[in-house]
Amino acid sequence: MNMLISLQFLQHYWWFLIALLGALLVFLLFVQGGQAAARWIARSEEERNLVLNATGRKWELTFTTLVTFGGAFFASFPLFYSTSFGGAFYVWTAILLCFVLQAVAYEYRRKPGNVWGARTFDAFLTINGVLGPLLLGTAVSTLFTGAPFTVDRFNLAEWAGEGDAVISQWATPWHGLDALANGWNIVLGAAVALLAMTLGCQYLMNSVADETIACRARRCMLPAALGFVACFVAWLVRLLCAVGYAADPATGTIHAEPYKYLHNLAAMPYVAVVLLAGVLLVLRSIRMGWRGSRKAIWFGGSGTVLTVLALLLCAGWNHTAYYPSLVDMQSSLTIADSSSSLFTLRVMAWVSLLIPFVAAYIWYAWRAIDRRPLTRDELREGGHQY
Amino acid sequence: MISDYLQTVDWSRAQFALTAVYHWFFVPLTLGLGVLVAIMETLYYRTGEEFWRRTTRFWMRLFGINFAIGVATGLILEFEFGTNWSNYSHFVGDIFGAPLAIEGIMAFFLETTFIAVMFFGWGKVSRGFHLASTWLTALGANLSALWILVANAWMQHPVGCSFNLQTVRNEMTSFWDVALSPVAVNKFLHTVTSAFTLAALFVVGVSAWYLLRRREERMARKSIALASAFGLVFALLTAATGDQSGAVIARVQPMKLAAMEALYEGGQGAPLTVIGWVRPDGRPVNGEIVRYKIDIPRMLSVMSFRDADAYVPGIRDLVYGNAKYGIMSTAEKMARGRVAVGELARYRAAKEADDRETMTAIEAEFDASTPEGEEFLREYFAYFGYGYLESPEQTVPNVPLLFYSFRVMVGAGMFFILLLAAVWWFNHRDRLAEKRWLLRLCIWTIPLAYLASQAGWALAEAGRQPWAIQDLMPVSVAASRIPSASVCVTFFLFLALFSALLAAEIGIMLRQIAKGPEPEKE
Structure with a gap:
């Protein structure tokens, strides 16, 4: 059994889990999307409370997925963690700030004595709703477009003092803001933000039993969805035509390969099928949403998970550099040279067997309290609410 | 003039300390109040009394206010390992990352899933399911503490790993050595028991306020009865695990022990300084750093090695070596x-x-x-x-900070034991309401509990300096290479944000306490 679980297998397995967590995170960004859309969907105080209580009941799940995504990335591919987070400092810090604002805003927004007033906390939710997905999408796009860094593990042989012993160095003083210089990163950021809003509207149509909210959510969904499709298709076409970095399986040497991501889909047709199925499900959910179906979120959500999963597999599997370096090709990170050791990946593989159990209890617990959609009457009854 | 990188190191340390301090304002209450609320709900489940339902819901509301901001600061802490300490993340990520991932998979989802049932499930799920959810939330919170403390303990005492020359990093060789190292076990027990004590003092203090105002007297008295007994047990356990911590530190971090005792010259049968005045620069004059001190003879040797004649090395021995006792310089x-x-x-x-x-x-x-x-x-x-x-000399941590932190922590801990015992006794004898001075003291003990808890962490973390990982990596090579001005800006940004959120949290908490529990049902 242990023989079968080789380092290569575990690297692929953990990249799959990272991709899955990333995919679930993008789906769960519907919370952010709902927050961003609230200003169009909710026009009275009561409507605003209705919308934010519906999204608020899921915020912790999105947040926890983000934290676990970070923790799992750290544990399985620590070199990415140290290179990207320590290098693209400004972007990751901005993302963190966005999420900190969200964590307190729900709980505090309507509580008496909150010092800064409900409007401030609602503004926090809007900032998180718009900027959170936008920045996350922009940052994730660099997994395909690359970033200006170098990695030399033996820098640790240098003396301390000037920072020469730091193994991952950023080649520009912009520390992550350079991602904004590549328009395609922003296009993916915009696509993720608009997708989140689309899913947010679909979620509200499902979770709030109110004609007015459902009707406005439906109308708000369409421009967001069309914007998303335009941005995403443009980005995807560009990706499939782009030059990617490939690693030689025998030597680990990195070289540029035209149409690398298109080749990946051809080499891994099952990933192409997942991508296609995901895109079709998202398109179907938009159609269903426009027709007023409450079930659109299930199609949109599963489609999002499949699409993002396929794209992230495409970024890391098939000997692809999942974090290309724009200044030193050989510094580019692949799952083979940036992972944890065989021992650590094995230990965590055992722990990962808990994941289906975790998914099952989340499903069970949520079904128990979320069977009926939220209504104005429920809010008027009192009880714990945001 | 120190280099920009070393300024980055200092600002990164300041930022991490700031985040950790703010995080720790909220976490101990979450850990302990979660358990107390679960016990209260168990009483409701068993008796079916509306009183316990109302009491549970009141303390649960305070738990919720406190929980959110702990989550927010915790997120920053996790990612700061990457953003500010990238070399550290590479050098030990193979070992350090695993507990963080396990924490996410095993604890965070448990906590966040069942906290939703805890808050929104009243009347929607069965009483048994609700009670189970409250216990699972408390379990999730404490499990998350376990894994992050395992990670922290490894930084204090790196075990279960070996260096890989090809990857230029330390790699795990034994998960159980990491998870069950004596430092990890002791750190978890000491931290969690102290958190339970803090939460008990919080419940006692808030309840005392109601008694002083002659409001909600039944809820206050019952809460005090429960929390004082709970707190007393865990305060005693905190003292026991603290004593064990001293013995562990003596073996694995002798410099930390010497610095917190401000012991410059080591010796056999070393005395324990109860209190004294430490020279602000932490430097010795005539071989002494502490003046006007009160000592207990041989006590430090007993506490460190369970032997009144044991040799305890001092700062001088550890820095310059002591051939007689085989200490390398x-x-x-x-x-x-x-x-x-x-x-x-x-x-x-x-x-x-x-x-x-x-x-x-x-x-x-x-x-x-x-x-x-x-x-x-x-x-x-x-x-x-x-x-x-x-x-x-770089290996000597900040002696005055450690010396005073240790004494604040231990002194306050002793006081908590006495206070909780007195409160429990007078409440048991139905005389607590008359002891208004004691009730006032209970209220003022709440900030003291936080101070003591923070002092414990100051001791643990400042005492680790200059190491990021004991003996293997000093902080001066652990940080990311980013401009110091950037980290300076983010430091003040976080300071402003966390302070603003803390102000909101305190404001809401005080208002909710003043408001009291929901009206009683007819």
């Missing part, structure tokens, strides 16, 4: 560390020159399975981190 450790770092440089040069012979020789040195490798790793690589230090 820091200068010697630095020389050996430099050999280890130098071998890394030689390996790099050999690799670049494709000098196979040299590479093979150095690979053998780093191979624990060969006798020469075993010797090199034990005699040289064990001091790897010392190779980056510039002077032996």
Whole structure:
């Protein structure tokens, strides 16, 4: 059994889990999307409370997925963690700030004595709703477009003092803001933000039993969805035509390969099928949403998970550099040279067997309290609410 | 003038300390109040009394206000390992990352899923399911503490790992050595029991406020009865685990012990300083750092090694060595560390020159399975981190800070035991309401509990300096290479944000306490 679980297998397995967590995170960004859309969907105080209580009941799940995504990335591919987070400092810090604002805003927004007033906390939710997905999408796009860094593990042989012993160095003083210089990163950021809003509207149509909210959510969904499709298709076409970095399986040497991501889909047709199925499900959910179906979120959500999963597999599997370096090709990170050791990946593989159990209890617990959609009457009854 | 990178190190330390301090304002209450609320709900479940339902819901509301901001600051802490401490993340990510991932998978989802049932499930799920959810939330919170403390303990006492020359990092060789190291076990028990004590003091203090105002007297008295007994048990356990911590520190971090005792000259039958005045610069005059002190003879030897005659090394012995007791000087450790770092440089040069012979020789040195490798790793690589230090004195942490932190923590801990015992006794005898001075004291003890808890962490973390990982990596090579001005800006940004959120949290908490529990049902 242990023989079968080789380092290569575990690297692929953990990249799959990272991709899955990333995919679930993008789906769960519907919370952010709902927050961003609230200003169009909710026009009275009561409507605003209705919308934010519906999204608020899921915020912790999105947040926890983000934290676990970070923790799992750290544990399985620590070199990415140290290179990207320590290098693209400004972007990751901005993302963190966005999420900190969200964590307190729900709980505090309507509580008496909150010092800064409900409007401030609602503004926090809007900032998180718009900027959170936008920045996350922009940052994730660099997994395909690359970033200006170098990695030399033996820098640790240098003396301390000037920072020469730091193994991952950023080649520009912009520390992550350079991602904004590549328009395609922003296009993916915009696509993720608009997708989140689309899913947010679909979620509200499902979770709030109110004609007015459902009707406005439906109308708000369409421009967001069309914007998303335009941005995403443009980005995807560009990706499939782009030059990617490939690693030689025998030597680990990195070289540029035209149409690398298109080749990946051809080499891994099952990933192409997942991508296609995901895109079709998202398109179907938009159609269903426009027709007023409450079930659109299930199609949109599963489609999002499949699409993002396929794209992230495409970024890391098939000997692809999942974090290309724009200044030193050989510094580019692949799952083979940036992972944890065989021992650590094995230990965590055992722990990962808990994941289906975790998914099952989340499903069970949520079904128990979320069977009926939220209504104005429920809010008027009192009880714990945001 | 120190380099920009070393300024980055300082600002990164400040930012991490700031985040950790704010995080720790909220976490202990979450850990302990979660359990207390679960016990209250169990009483409701067993008795079916509306009183316990109302009481549970009141304390649960305060739990919720506190919970959110702990989550927010926790997110920043996790990612700061990457953003601010990238070299650290690479060097030990293979070991350190695993507990963080396990924490996410095993604890965070448990906590966040069932906290939703806890808050929104009243009347929607069965009473049994609701009670189970409340217990699972408390379990999730405490499990998350377990894993992050395992990670922290590893930084204090790196075990269960070996250095891989090819990847230039430490890699895990035994998960159980990491998870069950004496430092990890003790740190978890000490931290969690102290958190339970803090939460008990919070419940006692808030309830005392109601008694002083003659409001909600039944809820206040019952809450005090429960929390004081709970707190007393865990305060005693905190003292016991704290005592054990001292013994563990004496073995694995002798410099931390010497610094917190401000013990410059070591000796046999070392005394424990109860209190004294520490010279602000932490430097000795005539071999003494502490003046006007009150000592308990031989007590430090007893606490450290369970032997009144045991030798306890002082700062001077650890820095300059003591041949009589077989203590190597820091200068010697630095020389050996430099050999280890130098071998890394030689390996790099050999690799670049494709000098196979040299590479093979150095690979053998780093191979624990060969006798020469075993010797090199034990005699040289064990001091790897010392190779980056510039002077032996750098290994001395901030003595006054440690000395006073330790005494604030222990002194306050002793006081908590007495206070909780007195409160429990007077409440049991139905005389607590008359003791208005005691009730006022209970209220003022709440901030003291937070101060003591923070002092404990100041001792643990400032006492680890200059190490990010004890003996293996000093903070001066652990940070990311980002401009110091950037980290300075984010430091003040976080300071402003966290302070604003803390102000909101305190404002809401005070208002909710003033408002009291929901009206009683007819």
